[in-house]
Amino acid sequence: MAYRDGGVRMMGALDGDKITPIAPVDDFYSDVSKAMATVLSEPTLALADVDQVPPVPTTARIFCVGINYHSHAGESKNLAGLDLPKFPMVFGRWASTLVTDGDPVPVPPNEPGLDWEVELAAVIGSKAWNVTGETALDHVFGYTAFNDLSARRKQLATPQFTVGKNADRSGPIGPAIVTSDEISPAELEVITRVNGEVMQHGNTRDLIHDVGAIVAYLSDTITLLPGDVIATGTPGGIGAGRNPQVFLQPGDVVEIEIEGIGTVSNPIVDRSDLDGAVS
Known part of the structure; x- marks a missing residue:
């Protein structure tokens, strides 16, 4: 940590x-x-x-993978018309959006609220260039929990996800990194709770592209560096996929949990509550 x-x-x-x-x-x-x-x-x-503080360098690149659970594919098709991806669908986050357990997260003023996404994240431990799926995990230092809190209005307004996925303070990560010799990413339960109610409950065995495949896919174009983070996607159960839709509002508490790693809990606040404190 x-x-x-x-x-x-x-x-x-x-x-x-x-x-x-x-x-x-x-x-x-x-x-x-x-x-x-x-x-x-x-x-x-x-x-x-x-x-x-986030357990990665301030220079870390955060590579996020969209539509990477079979249970989330139907939601994505209905929301954005996106088909099951043949290759990892990767978008970027900035390290400046990362926060830790207990940090308040503000709702952007023109959003109906924020949406939750529990994700297993892999942290790179050694430089990875043009690696194979068979050797990719040798370059992973360990695993942590990540909540890819999303500003859906901005995310879905265009085909590009960047703005909606980089709202201020919208990337809770932690609570610590469990080293790769102590945990396997192949079959871990992942859970989201909002005010104590379970909203997502999935397992990494449902991943479309596993951690090794994602590392290999990225590494023949981008040299992955120690401290880089790969967030591997979220299972079904997001707020935007519900009928009626449900979003996080000021006063809510969102908690994600990954088996063998731990929980990250964050209060949702109004932006005005943090004015002057948001970097």
């Missing part, structure tokens, strides 16, 4: 509710293998006492 120590963003090893510092975030991702081989001391920090 990552936290702020004064003006420095640090990576630490999380054990229960205790943290052992490892290295500054940028140093950590400059050589992940070396950082992970560091002999750790006893935990020195309490999770409750630190200011969490």
Whole structure:
């Protein structure tokens, strides 16, 4: 996980509710293998006492995959007329949109609300260029949870998703990265709750393109770098796919959970509640 120590963003090893510092975030991702081989001391920090930050560099690229669960394909066809993709349908997010557990997320003023999307995210640990599906996972450092909160009005206004997928503070990520030697992405339950009510409940075995296939697909065009994030798509159950549609409103709390990783919970607020604090 990552936290702020004064003006420095640090990576630490999380054990229960205790943290052992490892290295500054940028140093950590400059050589992940070396950082992970560091002999750790006893935990020195309490999770409750630190200011969490996204566990990736500020230079990270966030590659998001659309329509990547069979259970979501029908919703996408009805909403946007999009067919089942033959290849990963990738769009980008900016690292500046990332927030962590507990951070408030504002609704843009001309949106009916925000929509939820629980996603398993893979974090790259070593440079990946032109890799195969068979070796792609060797380049994955670990996995975390990601909520691809979406401004649907802007997203669906044109064929390009970029604006609707980059609303301020709309990318909750965390709560930590579980290393790839401790978890397999092949069969994990993914859940979204809004005010305690389950809205999405899927499993990564329903992915159309698995993590290895996505990494390989990207890597023959874009060199993937340590700290880059690949959000692998969301299952059925989004708010825009319901009848009537349901969107997140100020006062709501949205929580995503991924088996073996944990939960990320965020309050939804009015933009005016954050004026002057939104970067």
